[in-house]
Amino acid sequence: MTPHRWYEREEKLWELLHQPAILLDLLTADGANLHQLLKGTAVFPQDLRTGGAISSADLIKLVGNARLHDNSSELAFRWGQSLWPGHYGAFSQLLMGATNIAEFVQGLADYSHFLCPLLVPRVRFTEQDCCIEWLDGIGTGEQKPFLVQAYMTGVIAAVEWLAGGRVPWRAGLSARSLVPSELYLTYWGAVPELGVGLDVLLISREYWLKPWHSHRSQTTLTAQRRHQSQCAEFAVNVCPGFIFAVFSVLEQKPRDPPGLDATAQILGLSAATLKRKLREHGWSFQRLQDHARLHACVYKLGGDTATNEQLARYFNFNNATNFRRAFKRWLGDTPSQGRLAALRLFAKQTKTA
């Protein structure tokens, strides 16, 4: 029997009384009808009193229904603000015990299965920044920008509360959002760079390990260790989402990613099954492969002074023209535009007084 190495759309994994309930609370406080919000899902209103599990497909449907009922563009931001530390038992205690951004984000990333359903936060370092990428776990499709907005707001708001003040975050979004920039200014303190190809939250390295409090008692340290072990116990049987599992395989070799058959073999599936499962989750193999390569490319565009020819060689294209054509397919924009966006995002920040 093949070990279960990922979860799929229909598996009931997410605790209803956690993040989904917060979203429903917000909307019912605004006067929305609970039955309308739960339409098309397998959730009943009484489940919100007793608790239960909701599948990824249902959670995505719920988010879609929520957006229909809220005509302002603010819902994602309001939801995000109330997400963390939250009331999720040991996981919330762990987040509350964080003493700097690194500890907070690490807690979020280690236990993302319990803290941020459907997306996977991942930390990556460039020369001057710490980058928190938000990757698709299970095929969130049209709802991904909403989830990204919510989770980024969640990080910014939680850090502001725990740290006692705002930190200069920067953000890059893959979607070309239609949200007025004033919303970003209010909730994030800065307008994000749009159409970058990734969803990433950046903070300058100097803030990453900067302690929020001058002193930490032995009691709090012990308590934090206890929370860590409790969380680790819960997380023993956790596995990644299907889309993230395939993406992980593809991005290991961005220069020469494996084809459909090779990837299927690595995952222990037939090529036809892989193709079908990808379709069920709203992706195609080509798109996911392009996505993995785009990821690698954006960092190179933002960091090095790589020309199109050099990038073409790096990604094993015959010439710059082929690379340009492929890049346009990956991002929906030319490499020069992509480079401008990436450079603006990763630009060297001047120190503020």
Place this chain on the structure above:
Amino acid sequence: MTGARQKVSKYAVFAFVTFLVSLWSVCDGQWRTLALVDWLDVVGEGGAALVVAYWLFLIVRARPEGRVTDQLFCGLTCVFIGFWLDAMDEFVQSDSGGFMDGALESVVLPAGVLIFTCGLHAWHREQQQINRQLRNREQRYRDHTAVDRITDLGGARFLKAQLARLQASRIQQFSVLLLELDDFANFSRRYGAAAANELLAKVAELLMLNLRGQDLLCRVAGARFAVVMPATEAAQAHVLAAELREALVHYAYKLDATGATVYQACRSGLATYCGQTIDELLLQAHAQLVANAAQLKVA
């Protein structure tokens, strides 16, 4: 509940009158052979009757009870009856040879139009009164799709549209004040979404009490409000900003559940228009707000 019941009774009256009039028409005449029916006439008059019925439905649904609604209702019902009988005329030949037809042409339809016109005239005066009440929320430009459900104020898009209108107009001197509640996220966390919404709605009312007639209040996002002050010099704008801050800081908000008082702190940023774009103006105000907030923390 009484409002809904009264609306239902209006629909019942409408249905009853239609039924009564149709019954009278049928009893008073004979059915025509279908071959003699002018279908174009039926579609035209019948269609018009149905459209008028729809207008009636929309108006009764949207409006509160009152004299104006009653007038509009009566007027449209008569107009509907006029068209309805006209359409029925195609199917039923009137026996009395004159009374129904006469009533139709000379009385019901024009009477309905006249009553409806009286209703509209009264509605016009009513609307002027409402416009006066909404002045600080709209400044003579209504966009119901841009209204925020929590505070009934315009949002970020409405704000930008209004600023663009000011920029294009002859009023070249205006200021924007951004006013934000400190720690609103925390308030929301502690007391819940419903209390947070209520606080925003009350703060909006409080701010409006402290505005002049020509000022406009919008809710940009979260707990951030924007006040647009047209034809206002920078110095006066600063004075107004200080007044608004004072009003907010002294506001003793009462929590519904416990009756406990929760005071609010706020931060603000002011920017005066001097030729820059609207986005730059708002960015300037935002930068000022951030700088002021940082200063207050240090102090």
